[in-house]
Amino acid sequence: MYDRVTLIGCGLIGSSIAHAVKRHGLAKHVGIVEKTDILDRVRALDVAHDVTDDAAKAVRDADLVIICTPQSAYAAIAETIGRHLKTGATLTDVGSVKKAAIDALQPHLRNEVHLVPGHPIAGTENSGPEAGFAELFADRWVILTPLAHRGGAYDAAAQKLGEFWQAMGSKIATMPPDHHDRVLAMTSHLPHLIAYTIVDTCVKLEDSMQQEVIAYSASGFRDFTRIAASDPTMWRDIFLNNKDAVLDGLQRFIEDLMELQKAIRWDDGQKLFDVFTKTRAVRRSIIDQRQHIPEENKRKD
Numbered sequence: 143m144y145d146r147v148t149l150i151g152c153g154l155i156g157s158s159i160a161h162a163v164k165r166h167g168l169a170k171h172v173g174i175v176e177k178t179d180i181l182d183r184v185r186a187l188d189v190a191h192d193v194t195d196d197a198a199k200a201v202r203d204a205d206l207v208i209i210c211t212p213q214s215a216y217a218a219i220a221e222t223i224g225r226h227l228k229t230g231a232t233l234t235d236v237g238s239v240k241k242a243a244i245d246a247l248q249p250h251l252r253n254e255v256h257l258v259p260g261h262p263i264a265g266t267e268n269s270g271p272e273a274g275f276a277e278l279f280a281d282r283w284v285i286l287t288p289l290a291h292r293g294g295a296y297d298a299a300a301q302k303l304g305e306f307w308q309a310m311g312s313k314i315a316t317m318p319p320d321h322h323d324r325v326l327a328m329t330s331h332l333p334h335l336i337a338y339t340i341v342d343t344c345v346k347l348e349d350s351m352q353q354e355v356i357a358y359s360a361s362g363f364r365d366f367t368r369i370a371a372s373d374p375t376m377w378r379d380i381f382l383n384n385k386d387a388v389l390d391g392l393q394r395f396i397e398d399l400m401e402l403q404k405a406i407r408w409d410d411g412q413k414l415f416d417v418f419t420k421t422r423a424v425r426r427s428i429i430d431q432r433q434h435i436p437e438e439n440k441r442k443d
Contacts (some may be wrong), residue, residue: 143306148173148204150197150219152184154265155236156210157274160189162310165276169248173200176271183271198226206306209235209247213379216246224250232256232299238326238376240287240319242383248289256299259287259319261326262312267371280311287319327387329378332395335388338377339370 147169149156154241156174163169173192176184194200201207201223209219216235227233233255237243240259251257264282266273284307288300304314317325340363344355355363381388405413 143302143309144205146171146173146204147206147208148175148200149190149208149210150175150200150223151210151215151272152176152180152187152271153210153269154273154278155262156208157184157187157189157271158264158276158278159208159210159236159310160187160278161274162279164189166309168306168309169206173204175200180271187271187274192206193368197222201231202226203228205231206303207231207326209233209237209293212375213237213239213242213246213383214375216243220247220250224252224255227251229254230256230295230299230378232303234258234260234303236262238330238380239383240285240322242323244287244289244319256292256296257289257301258296258300260303260307261285261287261322261404262307263330264312264334265297265331265372267368269373269376277311279307282312283315284312285315285317285322287317287322303385324390325370327384327391331388332386332391334369334372335381335392336395337366340366341370386395 147163149172152160152174160172160174161309163172172190173189173194174184175194175197178195181195184190188330192200197219207223207227209216211219216237231253233247233251234257235243235247235355237259240261243259244257245442247257247259262279262282264278266278266292284304285302286304286307289296304316308314344352345364347355359367395436402414402417404410405417
């Protein structure tokens, strides 16, 4: 679909894209940019024709450039590559906060470069080049947040990028960047914040209690620890870049939590039953829409 694709960053998402591009034959040439100290690890994956730490050189002839780094690096990356991107190239990303991505990237780009931000709703708790696998995006949503009122060649570039993701097995949705950020604050960012908090509360327990909590972890706590094992740098950047939407969602959560606290204190079983019935229906809706991955289909590491 593209002659030359360059990936800047080769963690879980970047390496999974590289694996998928190779498996499905989506590019004639794949380049990967990474830090000098992990270049050998990336080369060992055997998913790229070029592996380098020189981003400016790597993007020079690329038709598609995908930034797969923590969002705190976006501005510096854009400043480095902006003048080297060729006319008609498409620049996209995989970050979880889209308005911040646009604000960081757009000032460094010429009008002839098509910035089409993107966000694959896919991942695991693992990170690093070795964590990637080609099936990561199968049946997962990828949300594109194209810039408004561009038309012409820009719309064609956005359409082609969507087809690229579809070729890797993804489903495509399009929405405005600020709407994306509000939705993801509730579906992804707030759940991660809660998971980090619950696990941190366990860490602060006295040693004997902490060891028992770990030893006798039920499935609920284990699920929280899986989420809380996600990449710290990436999630730090997400919360700082989407703080307004996260804080709004957090305030709503605190208010609802206080309602349940009162229901428990005052033995209001009906209130608890009603809430738990509604939340059970949400879970079933997620399964019906195939947004749940059965255990037997998860990649075994």
